[in-house]
Amino acid sequence: xxxxxSFYQRLKEKGVSRxxxxxxxxxxxxxxxxSSSFVPKVAxxxxxxxxxxxxxWLHFAECTGCSESLLRSQYPxxxxxxxxxxxxxxxxxxxxxxxxxxxxxxxxxxxxxxxxFICIVEGGVGTKYNGxxxxxxxxxxxxxxxxVCPKAAAVIAYGTCATFGGIQAAAPNPGxxxxxxxxxxxxxxxxxxxxxxxxxxxxxxVNYLLLGKLPDLDDMGRPMFAFGSTIHDKCPRRSHFENExxxxxxxxxxxxxxxxxxxxxxxxxxxxxxxxxAKFNDGTSWPVEAGHPCIGCSQPNFWDTMTPFYEEx
Amino acid sequence: MHAAQFQHDHLVHFYHLHxxxxxxxxxxxxxxxxxxxxxxxxxxxxxVGGSAYYKQVQQRIQTFVDSGQLGPFSNAYWGHxxxxxxxxxxxxxxxxxxxxxxxQARAARMHAVFGGKNPHPQFLVVGGITSVADLKPDRIAEFxxxxxxxxxxxxxVYIPDLVAVASFYKDWGAIGxxxxxxxxxxxPQGENEPESLFMPRGLINKRDLANIPLAIQEKVAxxxxxxxxxxxxxxHPYKGxxxxxxxxxxxxxDGGKYSWFKAPRYEGEPCEVGPLARVLVAYGKGHxxxxxxxxxxxxxxxxxxxxxxxxxxxxxxxxxETIAIGQAMPGWIMELLENIKSGDTKTYTSWEMPDEGMGLxxxxxxxxxxxxxxxxxxxxxxxYQYVVPSTWNFGPRDDKGKLGPVEEALIGTPVADAKQPxxxxxxxxxxxxxxxxxxxxxxxxxxxxxxxxxx
Numbered sequence: 194x195x196x197x198x199s200f201y202q203r204l205k206e207k208g209v210s211r212x213x214x215x216x217x218x219x220x221x222x223x224x225x226x227x228s229s230s231f232v233p234k235v236a237x238x239x240x241x242x243x244x245x246x247x248x249x250w251l252h253f254a255e256c257t258g259c260s261e262s263l264l265r266s267q268y269p270x271x272x273x274x275x276x277x278x279x280x281x282x283x284x285x286x287x288x289x290x291x292x293x294x295x296x297x298x299x300x301x302x303x304x305x306x307x308x309x310f311i312c313i314v315e316g317g318v319g320t321k322y323n324g325x326x327x328x329x330x331x332x333x334x335x336x337x338x339x340x341v342c343p344k345a346a347a348v349i350a351y352g353t354c355a356t357f358g359g360i361q362a363a364a365p366n367p368g369x370x371x372x373x374x375x376x377x378x379x380x381x382x383x384x385x386x387x388x389x390x391x392x393x394x395x396x397x398x399v400n401y402l403l404l405g406k407l408p409d410l411d412d413m414g415r416p417m418f419a420f421g422s423t424i425h426d427k428c429p430r431r432s433h434f435e436n437e438x439x440x441x442x443x444x445x446x447x448x449x450x451x452x453x454x455x456x457x458x459x460x461x462x463x464x465x466x467x468x469x470x471a472k473f474n475d476g477t478s479w480p481v482e483a484g485h486p487c488i489g490c491s492q493p494n495f496w497d498t499m500t501p502f503y504e505e506x
Numbered sequence: 507m508h509a510a511q512f513q514h515d516h517l518v519h520f521y522h523l524h525x526x527x528x529x530x531x532x533x534x535x536x537x538x539x540x541x542x543x544x545x546x547x548x549x550x551x552x553x554v555g556g557s558a559y560y561k562q563v564q565q566r567i568q569t570f571v572d573s574g575q576l577g578p579f580s581n582a583y584w585g586h587x588x589x590x591x592x593x594x595x596x597x598x599x600x601x602x603x604x605x606x607x608x609x610q611a612r613a614a615r616m617h618a619v620f621g622g623k624n625p626h627p628q629f630l631v632v633g634g635i636t637s638v639a640d641l642k643p644d645r646i647a648e649f650x651x652x653x654x655x656x657x658x659x660x661x662x663v664y665i666p667d668l669v670a671v672a673s674f675y676k677d678w679g680a681i682g683x684x685x686x687x688x689x690x691x692x693x694p695q696g697e698n699e700p701e702s703l704f705m706p707r708g709l710i711n712k713r714d715l716a717n718i719p720l721a722i723q724e725k726v727a728x729x730x731x732x733x734x735x736x737x738x739x740x741x742h743p744y745k746g747x748x749x750x751x752x753x754x755x756x757x758x759x760d761g762g763k764y765s766w767f768k769a770p771r772y773e774g775e776p777c778e779v780g781p782l783a784r785v786l787v788a789y790g791k792g793h794x795x796x797x798x799x800x801x802x803x804x805x806x807x808x809x810x811x812x813x814x815x816x817x818x819x820x821x822x823x824x825x826x827e828t829i830a831i832g833q834a835m836p837g838w839i840m841e842l843l844e845n846i847k848s849g850d851t852k853t854y855t856s857w858e859m860p861d862e863g864m865g866l867x868x869x870x871x872x873x874x875x876x877x878x879x880x881x882x883x884x885x886x887x888x889x890y891q892y893v894v895p896s897t898w899n900f901g902p903r904d905d906k907g908k909l910g911p912v913e914e915a916l917i918g919t920p921v922a923d924a925k926q927p928x929x930x931x932x933x934x935x936x937x938x939x940x941x942x943x944x945x946x947x948x949x950x951x952x953x954x955x956x957x958x959x960x961x
Contacts, residue, residue, distance in 0.1 A: 245573070247575070258626055262625055264611065275577060275578060282580065284578055287522065288580075289526045293925070294583070295581070322755075325754025367752075388626055443631055443636055444638070448636065449638050473622070473624070475611075475612075477618035477619060477623075478622050478640070482639075483620065483621060483622030483636060484629065484637050485629050
């Protein structure tokens with residue numbers, strides 16, 4: 194009880210009410226597909242982890258949009274994730290160390306936490322020309338991935354590039370880019386999306402902290418709680434699809450009425466993700482709500498398989 | 507939407523990608539919270555503050571340090587002699603670093619309101635936008651509220667912090683400058699472009715602010731002599747080629763190829779792009795919002811206009827344009843509301859893909875000037891080239907040996923300890939690089955090459 198009181202006291206000091214926090218935990222628990230009895234346990238994870246799990250975050254061929262998406266996490270805000278929930282040992286964008294000291298920090302973290310750290314990978318891995326098209330500190334992404342990933346407790350491929358190769362893997366793929374798992378022949382937990390929803394990473398990490406294991410995965414290594422159904426299955430515009438009420442041109446009356454975007458090339462029917470229910474930026478919106486067809490950004494070989502956009506499947 | 511991008515980007519850059527080059531977190535532990543509160547009251551109108559607040563922030567940092575898990579703050583240059591802020595200023599900046607982390611998550615919601623999500627909003631299509639259902643009073647009010655909250659932080663916290671930190675680093679007004687500047691300009695306020703641009707288009711030759719010609723896109727060409735592409739002549743982007751070497755590229759800074767960036771040139775000259783270029787162009791042209799902001803800041807710091815051509819000037823310019831753009835935003839949003847009121851809710855214009863054609867787009871985005879060029883043949887894209895801000899700033903030497911802007915800016919940087927080149931980071935980060943870039947420092951005594959990466 195003492196611990197609980199101090200935790201809520203701490204939240205209060207930060208301007209977060211107990212009610213807000215429990216609301217968040219309830220939403221997260223639901224997103225993860227756990228029963229409501231887990232809500233207090235989810236709260237507990239944020240209250241006082243014994244030791245913050247070490248995270249090594251590798252940046253390969255990417256735009257840093259996945260990291261940016263994590264910065265947009267609210268409840269918990271990123272400062273809590275970084276200062277009180279996780280221990281982000283290496284992350285090129287947010288870490289203060291640079292250059293030689295950054296490389297040393299990576300080396301130290303892997304040595305100190307071998308077999309215990311979570312490795313989160315953002316970006317694709319080049320395999321052609323010895324992986325020479327992408328390097329950090331003179332080492333190719335391929336070499337770094339082969340060195341670091343096998344030493345982790347779990348490898349999470351965060352985003353479409355790390356999962357499936359992403360835009361640099363689109364034809365003609367001059368650098369031979371692949372998802373990290375395929376590039377080094379290793380199983381990874383995959384959270385695709387361009388960018389992925391931060392709640393899906395937070396949910397995965399909470400699952401790990403709570404149950405000591407990673408969440409249930411589908412045959413592509415994606416957490417079932419987030420990727421168990423298609424966009425189309427849960428789309429709020431689904432009834433328009435059933436009623437054959439379609440948008441056929443942007444800017445039309447049908448577009449203003451929020452009709453189904455299937456004929457505008459929506460990839461919702463073949464795209465597995467929880468965008469319609471989780472939404473983005475603290476539930477502000479998601480692409481279909483903004484009247485834009487789903488472009489299938491979390492699907493395998495996104496770009497080659499999903500283009501040309503705006504054309505019916 | 508684009509202005510919201512500027513507000514968000516510049517805020518995150520200042521606090522989360524650049525501040526720790528100037529602010530020593532470890533020193534903040536030695537601060538007196540009461541004195542910190544007094545300092546903060548003196549320099550800013552921050553909403554949150556007071557000695558209890560700073561005590562709590564300090565305790566939070568202490569608990570974090572005591573945990574022995576320093577995470578992203580491990581192995582940095584804490585205690586480096588180039589850090590000049592007193593502990594209280596460090597604690598104030600650390601507190602605002604955390605506040606800004608939270609604020610940016612809310613500020614990004616501006617994009618999500620009309621764009622579906624952030625990052626990577628999805629609402630723009632050729633011909634217009636798709637979020638017609640969000641052009642309603644409640645959504646516009648949501649956007650306005652978020653904008654107001656963000657702008658308040660920019661005016662009451664970001665800029666006062668910037669000025670407070672800068673006052674300890676005035677010597678950086680003579681370090682890290684470049685020579686030529688290019689701005690395509692941004693924020694059209696009418697049908698005429700470039701005349702109606704809020705941030706004007708212009709070119710500055712050899713720091714001459716008295717005579718700023720219009721920048722002409724035909725004068726742009728890219729050189730690949732020192733870049734990892736097949737050799738060829740200088741090409742305008744309409745004819746541009748992107749032929750990466752089919753090999754494991756070798757880093758050959760001494761005469762060979764050493765970069766993935768091409769070297770863009772304007773009439774053969776490298777140009778810096780970004781907030782400093784935009785603000786200098788506006789300042790030189792006597793911009794009615796930008797000029798007084800710049801003059802007041804120079805006066806406050808007691809430094810001459812020549813000090814703008816520096817790392818300090820670059821970081822200050824970023825903050826000043828953020829204020830000016832943020833102040834213009836409510837007017838732009840009210841225009842939208844007026845349009846809706848008068849029944850003008852057109853969001854899209856029909857179009858057809860031409861069989862043949864050429865086109866281009868010139869913008870200024872937070873990091874600097876951005877140009878896109880397209881060639882269409884047989885109803886398909888035949889060539890598409892873009893020259894982005896970091897290519898201008900971080901591009902390598904050309905065939906004539908002319909340095910890229912960042913290379914030029916780094917020459918003469920004093921480095922107290924070659925093994926801990928904090929000073930180099932300051933200048934490189936001040937350009938807001940969209941890249942993990944590699945640089946080398948050579949110790950003149952031992953000739954030892956220290957490799958380090960700027961991120």
